[in-house]
Amino acid sequence: MQLLEGEKEEILACVKDVLGGNSKTQENLIPILQQVQKKLGYLPTMAIEKIAEGMDVPAVDIYGLATFYNQFRLNPPGKHEVKVCMGTACYMAGGDITLESFQRRMEIDEGETSQDRYYSLGRVACVGCCTLAPVAVVDDQVEGKVTPTRVDGLMLALEEGRDDNSSQQPDSSEGDNNE
Amino acid sequence: MSEEVTITIDDQSIKTQRGEKLLWVALENNIFIPHLCAIKDESRPNASCRLCFVEIEGQDKPVTACSKEVENAMVVKTRSPHIDRLVKTGFELILSDHNLKCRECPANRDCALQMIAKKRGLKLKCDRFKPLEREYELDDSPAEFAFDRSRCVLCGQCVWADRVEAEIGAIGFTGRGINRVVTTFKDLPLADSICTECKLCVDACPVGALYYKHNQKA
Numbered sequence: 001m002q003l004l005e006g007e008k009e010e011i012l013a014c015v016k017d018v019l020g021g022n023s024k025t026q027e028n029l030i031p032i033l034q035q036v037q038k039k040l041g042y043l044p045t046m047a048i049e050k051i052a053e054g055m056d057v058p059a060v061d062i063y064g065l066a067t068f069y070n071q072f073r074l075n076p077p078g079k080h081e082v083k084v085c086m087g088t089a090c091y092m093a094g095g096d097i098t099l100e101s102f103q104r105r106m107e108i109d110e111g112e113t114s115q116d117r118y119y120s121l122g123r124v125a126c127v128g129c130c131t132l133a134p135v136a137v138v139d140d141q142v143e144g145k146v147t148p149t150r151v152d153g154l155m156l157a158l159e160e161g162r163d164d165n166s167s168q169q170p171d172s173s174e175g176d177n178n179e
Numbered sequence: 180m181s182e183e184v185t186i187t188i189d190d191q192s193i194k195t196q197r198g199e200k201l202l203w204v205a206l207e208n209n210i211f212i213p214h215l216c217a218i219k220d221e222s223r224p225n226a227s228c229r230l231c232f233v234e235i236e237g238q239d240k241p242v243t244a245c246s247k248e249v250e251n252a253m254v255v256k257t258r259s260p261h262i263d264r265l266v267k268t269g270f271e272l273i274l275s276d277h278n279l280k281c282r283e284c285p286a287n288r289d290c291a292l293q294m295i296a297k298k299r300g301l302k303l304k305c306d307r308f309k310p311l312e313r314e315y316e317l318d319d320s321p322a323e324f325a326f327d328r329s330r331c332v333l334c335g336q337c338v339w340a341d342r343v344e345a346e347i348g349a350i351g352f353t354g355r356g357i358n359r360v361v362t363t364f365k366d367l368p369l370a371d372s373i374c375t376e377c378k379l380c381v382d383a384c385p386v387g388a389l390y391y392k393h394n395q396k397a
Contacts, residue, residue, distance in 0.1 A: 045365055058348025059364040067353040 001044070001075055001113060008046065014039045015050040024055045029065065033072060042076045075113040078120030080158050082106075084146075085135040087126030093133035094147070099123065101151040102136070118162060184251040189258070195249055200224070202231050202244035205257065212257050213266055213295040215273075215334040215385060217245035220343070228334055229269040230295065233257050241265060263299070270301050275308040276357075277386075278315075278329035285394035286387030292332070311357070320370035324381045324391050331361060331388040337380035344383075349374035 003011075018035045022028045032051060037043050043066050052059035066072040084090075084099040099121075103109055106119045113120040127135055132144025138154055146154070182197040188210050195204045203219050205212050215228035226243040233244045236254035241262055244255075256262070273292070281287050281303065296303050315329035333352070338361060341350050349372050353362050363372035370376075381389045 048364075058342070058351060060348065060351035060353070060362070063364050064351045064353040068355045 002115065003044070003046070004117075007044075011040060011044050011047050012050065015047050015054065019051065019054045026057075029055065029057075029062065030069075033062070033066060037072060040076075042073045044076075045074065073111070073122075075111065075120060076117055078113045079118050080139055080161075081120050081122070081137075082139075082154075083122045083124045083127075083137040084110075085125075085127050085133070085137070086123045087130065087133075089130035090126075090133040090135050095134040097148060098134045098136060098146045098151060101148040102155075105151060105155045119158070184249055184253075186249050186251070186253040186255065188255045197249065197251070199249050200245060201233065201247040201249055201253075201255065204249055205233075205244060205255075210257060211298050212244050213270070213299060214245060215291055215295075215332055216336070218336065218339050221339070225335060228273070228332070230266055230273075232262050232265045232269075234259055234262055266299060267301060270295065270299075271305060271307055273332050274303065274305045274310075276311045277332060278327070279303060279305065279310075283396050284330060284387040285390035285396055286330075286384075287396070290387060291385035318368050319392070320368035321374070321376045322370075323376065323393075324378055324389060325395070326361075326369065326389050328360060328388065330386050332386055333359060333361065334385060335361075336383040336385060337361060337389055340379040340383035345375070345377045345379045347373060347375055347377070350380065 014036055018032055018039070022032050022035075032055075033043060036047050036051070040047065045063075048062045048066065049059050052062050066074060082102055084095055084102060086095050086099070090098075099110060102121055106114060106121055108114050108119065108121055110121055110123055124137065127137055127142055129135055129142060129144065132142070134146050136143050136146040136151075136154070138158070143150070143154060183194055184197050185192060185194050186204070187193070188205050188208070191208065191210065193204060193208050200219075202212055202214055202217055212233060213230040215230060216225050217228075217231060218224065224243075224245045226246045229243070231244040232241040233247075234241050234256040235247070236256075277292070278284070281290070281293070284290070287293075293303065295301065315327070317325065317327050317329075319325035335352070338351055341347050349369070350361055350363055352359055353366075354360055363369060363374065378391075381391060384390070
């Protein structure tokens with residue numbers, strides 16, 4: 001994921017701030033990651049590197065921790081966030097097909113964000129309305145009976161809202177930071 | 180606090196020190212207990228391979244020998260129908276996510292899985308569980324060795340070698356459950372990571388996941 005203009009400075013300042021406010025002990029690692037994610041909206045790999053440096057632990061350990069817990073995300077939230085329910089009822093009703101349809105239409109995998117940060121796609125365990133299975137949550141709005149055809153309709157509505165000027169453009173000078 | 184204790188493993192009386200781990204006491208006295216993830220110097224073993232189960236008299240449930248400290252007058256059995264069943268299941272679960280083309284493997288005849296199978300009369304086949312069919316990444320970026328994840332049993336011996344012996348911190352576990360893998364930060368190829376290619380991890384690998392390229396067969 002390419003960083004936006006000024007994002008690098010924001011990440012560095014945020015990590016410095018959070019590390020300064022916590023003692024650098026192992027049991028504080030998860031709270032530190034939570035605080036950084038709360039401020040930035042996600043855990044950029046650059047932040048992980050800087051936290052690793054600051055706490056003197058291997059970066060791969062923090063990376064392992066961040067990939068272990070579902071609460072951490074390594075990609076920024078998109079302007080439009082879609083979460084597909086993979087609870088038992090939704091899964092049985094074809095939730096995986098719904099997820100696949102979104103993946104194909106957005107051209108990203110589950111857990112990823114599109115390069116222009118317009119879409120991000122994730123999965124949830126259950127949103128509590130199994131009678132509507134398969135369910136997807138589009139920008140906090142619950143959508144029921146999301147068949148591939150319905151995915152096309154939802155995507156059309158999202159695409160219509162796309163305003164080229166409003167979507168954030170990656171700053172090419174930052175280079176790729178998230179391979 | 181080295182206090183001598185006497186324990187009995189499979190009717191053999193053994194003198195050892197209090198605080199020693201049962202697995203290593205047994206191995207040092209030529210009593211075989213299957214194990215993959217055990218590391219002698221680790222104070223808190225992972226006990227993640229679930230192969231070193233033993234029964235201790237007076238305890239309801241089997242325990243992992245790698246994490247159990249010896250106590251005086253402990254009576255241990257390494258074999259029983261219950262234990263054999265547990266070990267067999269654990270072994271088969273490991274095999275269900277392991278590349279079983281032994282003839283193509285650089286570790287053929289020098290493999291911890293083959294040794295366990297031979298000593299416990301287990302088959303190197305995956306009949307009971309459906310083998311996981313998925314794509315595994317092969318990392319052959321280092322000059323002298325390669326890492327084939329299809330053979331990795333996630334024992335953590337390489338991670339220990341990397342951390343404690345080499346003191347690098349290039350590799351570690353990431354992901355969870357079925358997606359758990361040994362990899363580098365950002366999943367970079369080893370050659371692009373901070374790995375110094377010291378090869379201690381290759382020497383530590385009990386199977387053919389990390390191997391020297393000159394031993395490659397296929």
